[in-house]
Amino acid sequence: MMIEASWIAGLGVILFGIGLIGAFSRKNAIVVLMCIEVMLNAANLNFVAGALHHGSVDGWVFTAVAIAIAAAEVAIGLAILLSLYSTQETISLDEANLLRN
Amino acid sequence: MGKNKQEWDRLLYIVPFLLVVPYLYSTGAHSTDYAWIIIAAPLVFFAVIAIAGQIWNGNETWVNRLKEGGVLGLGALGMSLSAALWMIYEYLDHHGHIEVGEPWSWLTFDILTYDSEGWSIATTGFHGIGFGIYLDPLSIMLLFVATFLCFLICWFAIGYMTTDQINDNSNHRFFAEFVLFSMGMFGMVLADNFLWLFIFWEIMGLCSYLLIGFYYWKESAAYAAKKAFLTTRVGDVFLMIGLLMLYDIYGSLDFAVVFDDPSTGVGGAVVEAATLQTALLMLFIGAVGKSAQFPLHVWLPDAMEGPTPVSALIHAATMVNAGLYLVARMVPFVDVAHHGVAGMEDLGLIVAWIGGITAFMAASIAFVQNDIKKVLAYSTMSQLAYIFTGLGAALWFFNTDNHHAGAIVFGGALFHLFNHAMAKGMLFMASGSVIHEVHHAHSHLSWSHGETNHDHGGHHNFDPQDMRNMGGLASKLPVTAIAMMFGSMSIIGIPLIGGFWSKEVIISKTWYAYFHGGEALLGPAILLLATAGMTGFYMSRMWFMTFAGEPKHELIDHVHEVTPWIKTPLVILSIITVIGGFGLALYGAIDWLSGDSTHLSMHGHTLIDQIVHELEHAFLPEDLQLRYVGWATIALSFVLGPIMAARIYGGSLRNGEKATPLVHWLTYLSSRFGSQNVDELANSQLAEALQNRLYFDDLYEGVLARTIVPFANFAAWFDKNVIDGVIKQIESNSVLGSVQIRRITTGSARDYILMAAVGALCIFALIWGVGA
Numbered sequence: 001m002m003i004e005a006s007w008i009a010g011l012g013v014i015l016f017g018i019g020l021i022g023a024f025s026r027k028n029a030i031v032v033l034m035c036i037e038v039m040l041n042a043a044n045l046n047f048v049a050g051a052l053h054h055g056s057v058d059g060w061v062f063t064a065v066a067i068a069i070a071a072a073e074v075a076i077g078l079a080i081l082l083s084l085y086s087t088q089e090t091i092s093l094d095e096a097n098l099l100r101n
Numbered sequence: 102m103g104k105n106k107q108e109w110d111r112l113l114y115i116v117p118f119l120l121v122v123p124y125l126y127s128t129g130a131h132s133t134d135y136a137w138i139i140i141a142a143p144l145v146f147f148a149v150i151a152i153a154g155q156i157w158n159g160n161e162t163w164v165n166r167l168k169e170g171g172v173l174g175l176g177a178l179g180m181s182l183s184a185a186l187w188m189i190y191e192y193l194d195h196h197g198h199i200e201v202g203e204p205w206s207w208l209t210f211d212i213l214t215y216d217s218e219g220w221s222i223a224t225t226g227f228h229g230i231g232f233g234i235y236l237d238p239l240s241i242m243l244l245f246v247a248t249f250l251c252f253l254i255c256w257f258a259i260g261y262m263t264t265d266q267i268n269d270n271s272n273h274r275f276f277a278e279f280v281l282f283s284m285g286m287f288g289m290v291l292a293d294n295f296l297w298l299f300i301f302w303e304i305m306g307l308c309s310y311l312l313i314g315f316y317y318w319k320e321s322a323a324y325a326a327k328k329a330f331l332t333t334r335v336g337d338v339f340l341m342i343g344l345l346m347l348y349d350i351y352g353s354l355d356f357a358v359v360f361d362d363p364s365t366g367v368g369g370a371v372v373e374a375a376t377l378q379t380a381l382l383m384l385f386i387g388a389v390g391k392s393a394q395f396p397l398h399v400w401l402p403d404a405m406e407g408p409t410p411v412s413a414l415i416h417a418a419t420m421v422n423a424g425l426y427l428v429a430r431m432v433p434f435v436d437v438a439h440h441g442v443a444g445m446e447d448l449g450l451i452v453a454w455i456g457g458i459t460a461f462m463a464a465s466i467a468f469v470q471n472d473i474k475k476v477l478a479y480s481t482m483s484q485l486a487y488i489f490t491g492l493g494a495a496l497w498f499f500n501t502d503n504h505h506a507g508a509i510v511f512g513g514a515l516f517h518l519f520n521h522a523m524a525k526g527m528l529f530m531a532s533g534s535v536i537h538e539v540h541h542a543h544s545h546l547s548w549s550h551g552e553t554n555h556d557h558g559g560h561h562n563f564d565p566q567d568m569r570n571m572g573g574l575a576s577k578l579p580v581t582a583i584a585m586m587f588g589s590m591s592i593i594g595i596p597l598i599g600g601f602w603s604k605e606v607i608i609s610k611t612w613y614a615y616f617h618g619g620e621a622l623l624g625p626a627i628l629l630l631a632t633a634g635m636t637g638f639y640m641s642r643m644w645f646m647t648f649a650g651e652p653k654h655e656l657i658d659h660v661h662e663v664t665p666w667i668k669t670p671l672v673i674l675s676i677i678t679v680i681g682g683f684g685l686a687l688y689g690a691i692d693w694l695s696g697d698s699t700h701l702s703m704h705g706h707t708l709i710d711q712i713v714h715e716l717e718h719a720f721l722p723e724d725l726q727l728r729y730v731g732w733a734t735i736a737l738s739f740v741l742g743p744i745m746a747a748r749i750y751g752g753s754l755r756n757g758e759k760a761t762p763l764v765h766w767l768t769y770l771s772s773r774f775g776s777q778n779v780d781e782l783a784n785s786q787l788a789e790a791l792q793n794r795l796y797f798d799d800l801y802e803g804v805l806a807r808t809i810v811p812f813a814n815f816a817a818w819f820d821k822n823v824i825d826g827v828i829k830q831i832e833s834n835s836v837l838g839s840v841q842i843r844r845i846t847t848g849s850a851r852d853y854i855l856m857a858a859v860g861a862l863c864i865f866a867l868i869w870g871v872g873a
Contacts (some may be wrong), residue, residue, distance in 0.1 A: 020854075020858055024851045024854045024858065025851070032854075094849060095847030096849075100847055
């Protein structure tokens with residue numbers, strides 16, 4: 001039996017909410033990065049749900065591209081965090097506020 | 102002698118520059134294709150000297166071998182001179198039939214046209230601004246004067262500038278500006294449209310400002326530079342208005358288009374005499390400013406604050422001739438025999454009157470000046486005024502359809518320009534030689550006496566330019582004395598020498614105009630005749646005060662001609678001054694300059710015939726009235742003026758001292774005329790008024806203080822409080838606002854994510870709301 005598209009979309013919404021709340025409530029930059037990935041995947045789930053609902057292949061293609069890009073983006077995000085750690089000796093986002101005011 | 106030999110070796114550096122043009126000639130090229138060299142060489146070396154001088158300032162090779170750029174400048178000007186001579190040679194060789202290449206297009210405009218098929222870009226004709234060269238006897242003559250004199254003055258300047266400690270390490274500035282100035286003049290003469298003429302005209306204006314203010318740390322020099330710049334600016338504004346009016350009339354500023362048929366304007370419209378005359382008068386006001394004529398003459402005497410080579414450059418070779426050139430270019434407009442516009446007699450009359458007034462006024466002020474350079478400055482104004490009067494008479498003749506007389510006086514005026522430029526350039530250089538050697542002796546003496554070890558100590562109570570400190574220099578500075586004598590003779594118009602041949606033409610033709618219908622020209626004619634005698638007086642006075650009599654200062658005993666580089670230009674120009682006028686008169690220079698004859702030659706006469714013909718023409722003209730005028734001129738300028746000067750200022754040299762035979766007769770003769778005391782006259786009110794230059798400066802300053810200055814103060818207040826106030830208000834408000842906005846930038850990434858999320862939610866809500 002096929003899972004309904006609306007269930008998949010609902011899972012996407014829940015995942016997106018979890019990711020969003022985590023992204024702006026956690027201090028640790030790595031956790032924030034993970035939360036962003038969760039949100040990205042929630043968006044991918046939405047594409048999948050759309051593809052199922054419309055019966056077209058576009059959504060699958062978008063998802064495949066988004067995953068590839070997400071991989072590259074994570075690499076960059078981690079590089080930023082590494083250089084943040086090497087200069088500030090912390091990955092706490094509360095202390096990375098040089099652009100304040 | 103060893104030192105001199107070393108100095109001449111420096112000349113080897115300019116040989117490569119001089120070889121360029123002979124090489125091009127040997128390849129069989131056309132000179133006009135390489136006319137750009139005349140302008141490009143000084144322009145390039147302006148940059149080279151200015152930059153290299155900054156980099157190598159004080160470097161031993163730069164200072165001693167390259168003379169702080171002077172030798173490079175001389176090379177560049179030599180290149181211009183050789184290219185110009187090549188072109189002049191070809192022009193004369195082909196009797197004026199010379200191919201001028203296509204103008205180089207500087208700016209091209211696309212002209213949009215609208216017709217039944219809609220908008221399109223015009224494809225026919227050239228729209229834009231090109232740069233080509235325009236050759237006729239006038240520009241050829243002026244090109245020779247400019248390139249030749251600039252070269253010689255640069256040569257002189259190397260000697261004058263680099264031996265004075267006060268200039269140390271700033272001469273590259275002088276030479277860079279000097280070559281740029283020369284470039285401006287060459288460009289102005291060659292330009293084939295009024296716009297480029299104006300651009301180069303302004304380049305000269307800028308350079309004259311920079312050069313007059315060369316000693317900018319002296320307050321008087323800075324003031325003089327400012328005055329010269331602003332006074333000529335008054336004229337330039339009018340010049341620009343005139344050019345815009347011309348563009349309005351003809352739709353182009355190209356000489357080729359404008360002069361082709363001056364009576365037909367753009368689109369075949371008939372040109373109205375009144376409009377054109379106003380435009381030409383505007384141009385004339387520009388010329389008045391540049392050539393220092395009444396009432397815009399006040400800047401020229403102050404311009405003497407610059408170094409002497411600059412005085413020579415500005416007052417003989419270049420800038421002052423620019424105004425004359427502009428007026429001479431007006432001839433096609435008024436020449437009714439060749440499509441000129443009739444009914445513009447007033448233009449010629451105004452030009453002639455301004456010339457007459459200036460000639461007389463400047464000559465009378467020159468009577469009482471004691472500064473040797475100021476005498477020459479006023480003399481320049483006076484002589485330029487002669488040329489203006491001649492041109493004015495020519496414009497009047499051309500406009501009243503008397504082409505023959507017009508051509509003669511036009512050619513005569515231009516010929517006087519040539520003679521005056523040569524003689525005055527030399528006189529300024531000779532005065533520079535006097536000043537330099539007196540100054541040299543002074544600083545040498547005060548140094549050896551141990552009075553002061555300051556470079557220019559004692560400057561405060563000794564003025565090396567004051568003729569009252571001189572006298573008896575004829576035996577100390579032989580070359581300078583001879584050069585000065587010939588130069589003065591040429592300016593005075595002593596028969597057979599230089600300026601006589603041209604001045605005679607101007608005076609007699611102005612009278613001729615009066616006798617033949619030009620009643621309004623009586624004033625200028627009388628003023629010119631009187632000025633001829635006054636010229637004889639003040640030029641002789643200058644010579645006698647400087648060179649004759651007993652020394653008036655103990656310093657004079659220590660003066661010698663020691664500086665190399667200074668004498669050569671004096672010798673060359675002396676020769677040209679003495680025989681150039683007569684020689685060129687024999688070859689029909691006047692007819693050639695006026696365009697009546699296409700080549701310089703004796704028209705098939707033998708030399709003796711031609712000499713007899715010229716002498717007869719000059720001394721025994723067939724018209725009896727003109728014969729009286731001619732003899733009156735000669736009597737005033739040759740006899741009355743010099744003898745009066747000799748009685749007051751002359752005197753033989755001290756016993757046992759002997760000058761060269763060429764000038765000794767003059768000092769001897771001057772002592773034979775007896776002496777006359779003029780203290781009473783010298784203390785009179787008139788003399789005081791003349792000393793104060795007839796109060797023109799005071800008048801202008803008074804008028805300015807009452808009109809412009811209050812307005813300027815108001816404008817400054819308005820600017821500060823209203824315009825700046827608005828801008829400052831905007832500024833302070835945005836500063837305050839930004840302080841508030843800054844608070845929300847916390848720098849914390851989580852806050853930004855929250856803001857982005859809230860923002861996204863808002864957008865969703867908005868879209869949802871709109872959709873519903």
